[in-house]
Amino acid sequence: MTRINQPHPVLRVDNLCVEFATTAGQIRAVDQLSFSVEAGQTLGIVGESGCGKSVTSLAIMGLLPKPAGRIVDGSVLLDGQELTRLPEGRLRQLRGAELSMIFQEPMTALNPVYSIARQMTAVLKRHQQLSARQARHRAIEMLARVGIPRPDQRIDDYPHQLSGGMRQRVMIAMALSCQPKLLIADEPTTALDVTTQAQVLRQMVDLQQELGTAVILITHDLGVIAETCDQAVVMYCGSKVEQAPVADLFLQPRHPYTAGLMQSIPRIREHKLDRLPVIEGQVPNLAALPPGCRFAGRCPNREDRCVQQQPPLTERGAQQFACFNPWNGPVES
Amino acid sequence: MNAPLLKVENLAKHFPVRGGLLRRVQAQLKAVDGVSFELEAHRTFGLVGESGCGKSTLGRTLLRLHEPTAGRLWFEGQDLTELDTSALKRQRKQMQIIFQDPFASLSPRRTVYETLREPLDLHRIGTASGRKRRIQELLEVVGLRPEAIHRYPHEFSGGQRQRIGIARALAVEPKLIVADEAVSALDVSVQSQILNLIGDLQREFGVAFVFISHDLAVVQHISHEVGVMYLGQLVEQASVERIYSMPTHPYTKALLKAVPKPDPQSDDLDAAAASVLEGDVPSPIHPPSGCSFHTRCPEAMAICRSQTPKSINIGSETDPHQVRCHLVDPALSLHIKHE
Numbered sequence: 001m002t003r004i005n006q007p008h009p010v011l012r013v014d015n016l017c018v019e020f021a022t023t024a025g026q027i028r029a030v031d032q033l034s035f036s037v038e039a040g041q042t043l044g045i046v047g048e049s050g051c052g053k054s055v056t057s058l059a060i061m062g063l064l065p066k067p068a069g070r071i072v073d074g075s076v077l078l079d080g081q082e083l084t085r086l087p088e089g090r091l092r093q094l095r096g097a098e099l100s101m102i103f104q105e106p107m108t109a110l111n112p113v114y115s116i117a118r119q120m121t122a123v124l125k126r127h128q129q130l131s132a133r134q135a136r137h138r139a140i141e142m143l144a145r146v147g148i149p150r151p152d153q154r155i156d157d158y159p160h161q162l163s164g165g166m167r168q169r170v171m172i173a174m175a176l177s178c179q180p181k182l183l184i185a186d187e188p189t190t191a192l193d194v195t196t197q198a199q200v201l202r203q204m205v206d207l208q209q210e211l212g213t214a215v216i217l218i219t220h221d222l223g224v225i226a227e228t229c230d231q232a233v234v235m236y237c238g239s240k241v242e243q244a245p246v247a248d249l250f251l252q253p254r255h256p257y258t259a260g261l262m263q264s265i266p267r268i269r270e271h272k273l274d275r276l277p278v279i280e281g282q283v284p285n286l287a288a289l290p291p292g293c294r295f296a297g298r299c300p301n302r303e304d305r306c307v308q309q310q311p312p313l314t315e316r317g318a319q320q321f322a323c324f325n326p327w328n329g330p331v332e333s
Numbered sequence: 334m335n336a337p338l339l340k341v342e343n344l345a346k347h348f349p350v351r352g353g354l355l356r357r358v359q360a361q362l363k364a365v366d367g368v369s370f371e372l373e374a375h376r377t378f379g380l381v382g383e384s385g386c387g388k389s390t391l392g393r394t395l396l397r398l399h400e401p402t403a404g405r406l407w408f409e410g411q412d413l414t415e416l417d418t419s420a421l422k423r424q425r426k427q428m429q430i431i432f433q434d435p436f437a438s439l440s441p442r443r444t445v446y447e448t449l450r451e452p453l454d455l456h457r458i459g460t461a462s463g464r465k466r467r468i469q470e471l472l473e474v475v476g477l478r479p480e481a482i483h484r485y486p487h488e489f490s491g492g493q494r495q496r497i498g499i500a501r502a503l504a505v506e507p508k509l510i511v512a513d514e515a516v517s518a519l520d521v522s523v524q525s526q527i528l529n530l531i532g533d534l535q536r537e538f539g540v541a542f543v544f545i546s547h548d549l550a551v552v553q554h555i556s557h558e559v560g561v562m563y564l565g566q567l568v569e570q571a572s573v574e575r576i577y578s579m580p581t582h583p584y585t586k587a588l589l590k591a592v593p594k595p596d597p598q599s600d601d602l603d604a605a606a607a608s609v610l611e612g613d614v615p616s617p618i619h620p621p622s623g624c625s626f627h628t629r630c631p632e633a634m635a636i637c638r639s640q641t642p643k644s645i646n647i648g649s650e651t652d653p654h655q656v657r658c659h660l661v662d663p664a665l666s667l668h669i670k671h672e
Contacts, residue, residue: 048520163613193383223593264525266550276525
């Protein structure tokens, strides 16, 4: 693995709090979230819908919907530079060049009326001051690196002429074409078939390691986390409930939510189970969060204090978790 | 044995592709092309395949939501393809469908009560007060609180909406439910709740399911028999135990290898990426000649390009295992060795 040694992490998110103004009042979608990512490293953020994982990525990119959403506290440092207070003009210069993003649905992220060539060279011309000819050359090279056959011809295609997997590869090529320091991939393979998913992930990981890019991979799929990430952050109701190196996390999840998630993933088993293990109950409404631990209502390890107090983040070795009564049991697989 | 609950024989659904100035039919898109299987009460037939393989079209054709182009469809010994509209409507009481998107399949302007009342009214089930009681029962069966009855869909989470969709399908006490990607839009923790609910309902009411999904792990959990679909055809079908312990068609093998495993110790991404099929599913308008999978098959031979493989039973009479592949054809393997 090629790792570029750097004294500082590429991205450091510290105590990030994001709120949205809704008809139900002010809602805190991300609460006191901290993590960092180093060059060449992949950090996975996993959680279910509404846990704040996508809002986190939009907050880092400075793309929160305005005026409803805003960062109310905390900092986002990219290579030591504070992003939360940058004016929009400066952020624009950074997006695409220093930090880039891949979205879930490549068909909506690509412009249907422009060719791939036009969309890819626009990025390169803007951020790298390349001539039209140089930009096209670089774009073709990037398409080749993500495994698009005959890139010199395919580059003149329009998005509708490409399959879903090809489109997502174009997105990856485009996102990495200016060699950004940070790439945020938000559910990059969720819309793809399993057969395509493995290829696209592989190509993303290979290219990222060649270029030494730091990656944040956002997904609901623990299988994808296991196969691509170094570190994983588990989010529930806007806050981080656990963070650990991926191997440790899967070996011994400490937060009961993480353990529950792992057990409830349907997986191909040698012997079928009669019933799947479940996490009982539902995610609480963000507008009416309980005073104590947000998972307490569904937690098998609940104690009295869990209902009254929010458990602080505890560190044990490389693992962090926010739980008074952490999980010790095995995780069935 | 009695007649199976559902018997499908050589079912096909082709869509005309129109083009040109006069909108003439220029080609046929063979979404479903000669599918046969049987399903008993209390059993679940899982249907897997990539997007565009025709699994949803097949599901809809089973209920005659699409008119089949060819083939036969028996439900409790009755040929569905011959029924007229009113007979079909009566028959539909026995056959229901649950859709993927619980946000799109419920009317936002109707309360749960109105949504669940409609099928009861349509099929004239019970008296007015009986219908209300039935709706309350249904909510209990699918695990919703009684207060839910006068709420609108937007007041529920995705999992709860899917429970309403299931309650609606159950309202008329059907014998068969087609579940089309019924848990795909749900979060994992909710997904397992709904899968368990489906299992419970089957045990309690004996409903048969055709369970359509792209998720091989979900299909393994829920199914008794599995059909693997590629470009409109079932390329492999057998009991769930056989499919997962001895996948035989190269396509089934590739699908199973590609599933990401929640285990960081395994080097599966490399294995998965290496075994992954080249290219994409070809267009069903112009399917490849011979075996339609030969363009992506790692084991393709010369014969695969020219001859369409027959479906061969590599299992036994009582535990059939149908595979459409030249590799398992005993007559051909001899021939290939001689080549």
